[in-house]
Amino acid sequence: MSERPRQRIDFGLGLDRETGVGLVDPVTFEDLRNVDLTPGRLTARRGLEARTALSLGGLGVTPMTHVVAVHALRAVGQSLFLGYENASRKLQVFSAASTGLNPVYRAEWGILGADAGIPQVMGVESKGVVLLAHSHADLSKRLATQYYTPATGVLAGLTANLDNTTAKAVKFRGVAAHLDYVIGWGFGTDSDADRPEIVRVNLPGEPLTWRPEHYWMAGVRGEPVVAGLALRGTFLVAKENQLYLIRGTSRDTFGIHGPIDEYYGFAGSHLGIVVGGTCFFWSLEGPRATEGAASTDIGFPLDLGGPRPEDLAASGALATGFVNYLPNKQVVEFIFGQRAYVLPLRARKQPTWSYREFGVELRCAGLIFVGSGTAAPAGYPDITTLVKTASTVTVPWDNIAPVVGDETVELWLKVGAGAYAKVRDLAVEAGVTQEETLTSADGITPGTLCKVALRFRRGLSFTAGYTSTNPDDWPVASRASVTTDAGATAPTDLFISDAQIETFGPKSYLSFRFTIGRGEFSLGSLSEVLSTTSATPPTADALPLWSGSSSQTVTDFIGGYLQQPTPSYRWFWVRHKLSDGTPSAVFALAENPVDVSSGWAL
Amino acid sequence: MSFFLFMTDPAIATAPIALPSDPATDAPLAIFYGQSGGPNIYLADTGARDGGVRFGLIAKSNPLAPGGFGSECVFTGCYVAIRHTMAVTVRLTPFIDGMELTDCRTSIALPAHASPQRQVIEVGWFQNLRDPLDTSVVVARVFPRGAYAQLLIETFTDDGAGGLRPGLETGEFVVETAELEYEVVRETRSAEPVAA
Numbered sequence: 001m002s003e004r005p006r007q008r009i010d011f012g013l014g015l016d017r018e019t020g021v022g023l024v025d026p027v028t029f030e031d032l033r034n035v036d037l038t039p040g041r042l043t044a045r046r047g048l049e050a051r052t053a054l055s056l057g058g059l060g061v062t063p064m065t066h067v068v069a070v071h072a073l074r075a076v077g078q079s080l081f082l083g084y085e086n087a088s089r090k091l092q093v094f095s096a097a098s099t100g101l102n103p104v105y106r107a108e109w110g111i112l113g114a115d116a117g118i119p120q121v122m123g124v125e126s127k128g129v130v131l132l133a134h135s136h137a138d139l140s141k142r143l144a145t146q147y148y149t150p151a152t153g154v155l156a157g158l159t160a161n162l163d164n165t166t167a168k169a170v171k172f173r174g175v176a177a178h179l180d181y182v183i184g185w186g187f188g189t190d191s192d193a194d195r196p197e198i199v200r201v202n203l204p205g206e207p208l209t210w211r212p213e214h215y216w217m218a219g220v221r222g223e224p225v226v227a228g229l230a231l232r233g234t235f236l237v238a239k240e241n242q243l244y245l246i247r248g249t250s251r252d253t254f255g256i257h258g259p260i261d262e263y264y265g266f267a268g269s270h271l272g273i274v275v276g277g278t279c280f281f282w283s284l285e286g287p288r289a290t291e292g293a294a295s296t297d298i299g300f301p302l303d304l305g306g307p308r309p310e311d312l313a314a315s316g317a318l319a320t321g322f323v324n325y326l327p328n329k330q331v332v333e334f335i336f337g338q339r340a341y342v343l344p345l346r347a348r349k350q351p352t353w354s355y356r357e358f359g360v361e362l363r364c365a366g367l368i369f370v371g372s373g374t375a376a377p378a379g380y381p382d383i384t385t386l387v388k389t390a391s392t393v394t395v396p397w398d399n400i401a402p403v404v405g406d407e408t409v410e411l412w413l414k415v416g417a418g419a420y421a422k423v424r425d426l427a428v429e430a431g432v433t434q435e436e437t438l439t440s441a442d443g444i445t446p447g448t449l450c451k452v453a454l455r456f457r458r459g460l461s462f463t464a465g466y467t468s469t470n471p472d473d474w475p476v477a478s479r480a481s482v483t484t485d486a487g488a489t490a491p492t493d494l495f496i497s498d499a500q501i502e503t504f505g506p507k508s509y510l511s512f513r514f515t516i517g518r519g520e521f522s523l524g525s526l527s528e529v530l531s532t533t534s535a536t537p538p539t540a541d542a543l544p545l546w547s548g549s550s551s552q553t554v555t556d557f558i559g560g561y562l563q564q565p566t567p568s569y570r571w572f573w574v575r576h577k578l579s580d581g582t583p584s585a586v587f588a589l590a591e592n593p594v595d596v597s598s599g600w601a602l
Numbered sequence: 603m604s605f606f607l608f609m610t611d612p613a614i615a616t617a618p619i620a621l622p623s624d625p626a627t628d629a630p631l632a633i634f635y636g637q638s639g640g641p642n643i644y645l646a647d648t649g650a651r652d653g654g655v656r657f658g659l660i661a662k663s664n665p666l667a668p669g670g671f672g673s674e675c676v677f678t679g680c681y682v683a684i685r686h687t688m689a690v691t692v693r694l695t696p697f698i699d700g701m702e703l704t705d706c707r708t709s710i711a712l713p714a715h716a717s718p719q720r721q722v723i724e725v726g727w728f729q730n731l732r733d734p735l736d737t738s739v740v741v742a743r744v745f746p747r748g749a750y751a752q753l754l755i756e757t758f759t760d761d762g763a764g765g766l767r768p769g770l771e772t773g774e775f776v777v778e779t780a781e782l783e784y785e786v787v788r789e790t791r792s793a794e795p796v797a798a
Binding site for chain 1: 611632633634635636637638639640641642643644645646647648649650651653654655657658659660661662663664665666667668671678681683688714739750751752754757762774777778780781782783784785792
């Protein structure tokens with residue numbers, strides 16, 4: 001019996017959903033997901049590991065709702081993240097180590113309008129600063145362009161004198177690097193701001209210096225420029241349905257040409273990328289490519305207009321998609337939320353596509369260092385013996401390895417029957433014993449049981465065993481408690497023992513001498529007389545009218561109060577204060593309130 | 603916050619960059635993704651899940667019609683060459699004339715290996731012919747017949763409750779080639795002999 005024939009299916013050839021069944025090559029695929037295609041084989045892709053997370057203000061309490069930008073700051077070996085929080089509509093800037101771990105809150109770019117949507121951000125690094133543009137089509141909803149200086153961690157607004165008056169805020173829709181220049185688009189001048197077709201260029205090597213006359217107009221006035229990219233020594237300017245090219249290398253030779261493509265442009269500001277001298281972009285009709293001339297269709301195997309696999313992950317909005325190049329895989333990914341279209345670039349005669357379904361929705365990407373480390377810290381703080389006074393608790397702890405140095409130490413406090421609350425975010429200091437002192441400002445009161453707890457945080461991740469918001473659930477080493485020393489005993493009596501009136505010209509002033517009944521005497525402690533203008537006792541930090549050793553039971557004269565027809569009342573109080581500053585409760589004058597404006601008869 | 607504090611920020615100053623221990627495999631640079639609808643920043647190309655969410659591999663070939671679309675073939679089986687270290691279940695499902703043949707569906711549980719192992723999975727396809735009065739009774743098993751065939755390859759992992767769900771595990775899983783075995787049994791509808 002002869003052998004049956006076989007048909008070999010060479011993996012790596014990708015999708016072909018367009019060709020009719022009579023002509024389709026059977027070694028292509030109708031459906032292909034979550035694979036890396038290389039010639040002759042198909043490899044299951046790997047996953048995404050949460051490296052870190054952003055929280056509002058970096059406080060580790062409110063997670064940001066979206067991460068809208070990831071940038072490498074190669075000049076300084078750092079990385080930059082931008083996060084947006086829906087409820088507050090705040091767009092905030094974070095910097096991090098070059099490995100992307102533990103972002104540190106730097107500044108708030110601004111609060112977006114209620115109808116501005118989730119922001120898209122374009123950034124470019126140039127000569128020690130990073131220019132950041134809010135890529136919103138509507139100028140009225142766009143935040144002003146900013147620049148971040150990694151060396152100082154300061155975010156500042158970009159200003160330029162573009163209408164020959166004074167320097168004013170600039171609102172570029174996007175920015176990109178080209179040669180030694182930064183190119184910005186979508187902004188005219190302060191007096192004629194809404195000029196979406198204008199493309200501006202700065203002075204070479206001076207990213208913060210923009211001259212009014214250094215600009216081009218791309219095509220029809222009012223039709224917005226969506227994006228721009230350096231391409232083969234030129235600069236590609238993309239509208240939604242056209243492409244232009246800026247050629248030249250200096251102001252003398254710069255000129256805009258085109259449209260080089262009259263029908264296709266970028267469907268979104270983040271949907272174009274240049275790899276190996278070819279710009280791959282997603283147009284309103286699907287993916288295309290250009291090397292500086294009319295673009296070609298590279299998306300035909302996807303048959304985007306036809307039915308797609310019925311259970312394919314839902315796509316995000318077209319305009320908010322982004323494109324990304326994975327250098328290690330040599331693939332271009334067009335990502336729309338959870339769905340991606342993946343194009344390998346290895347030696348293909350025709351475009352070879354596959355789908356990728358991500359388990360989470362993605363918004364942006366950036367190429368930064370991998371380095372070592374994990375999202376969650378592995379070390380932990382070990383509390384040693386607490387040190388107390390009547391109004392302070394000092395918390396010493398050892399940082400138990402492994403400690404990278406980018407962890408944040410959270411210090412939690414529970415006073416008496418109250419609830420635990422986080423009172424400090426502290427930078428970890430690897431290899432040393434640290435300590436932090438809590439005071440009455442943190443709620444420490446005399447003679448009270450105080451519980452403290454510590455844990456490490458990196459981004460929004462915690463050491464295993466420390467994720468609960470109730471520190472009582474954490475390992476024992478992280479917690480300790482102490483009862484603060486008893487406070488000063490309050491005085492037992494206060495009465496006016498003497499009064500006098502002094503006259504200066506036509507005016508008379510009344511002053512009092514008080515006698516204090518002390519309950520208990522402590523060396524170095526004070527007696528303090530205070531007054532208020534209502535029956536509400538003074539607060540612990542109120543300043544005294546008189547202060548003297550608590551061994552002294554009679555005060556000096558306190559006053560004087562102007563004698564006048566209109567009544568004026570005072571409430572007098574006395575308290576003790578220990579040598580460490582802890583005050584006792586106040587004791588009220590029996591005669592309260594005292595009319596200090598009309599004399600006093602003993 | 604003061605300038606001084608920024609300059610001494612330990613998060614910036616002390617976090618190390620670990621150089622690759624193996625330049626051939628450890629990339630010092632990698633893509634990081636920003637999450638939409640969440641605060642996370644993800645490192646690409648790591649592990650077998652997306653932020654803890656499983657995903658599986660799906661590959662469905664385009665139609666193979668060895669004798670043309672007017673013919674009839676028996677499709678007797680497939681050979682799939684794989685290389686893996688991953689412990690994963692591979693499911694192979696034939697589609698004949700667009701119909702999914704669940705009788706012929708085959709799942710193969712692959713064990714984990716420390717180093718990549720090549721193997722060829724050979725699967726014969728048989729369709730059950732059932733008693734029309736009692737469909738639980740299989741009266742014969744035959745090769746599936748039709749004009750064209752497609753092969754669906756999927757991966758599954760343990761769902762923790764004794765079942766399977768689409769997924770992958772840590773490690774490598776590569777499909778290097780596959781072959782569909784067939785025999786054309788009827789090139790086309792034969793002409794009726796002309797009566798003398």
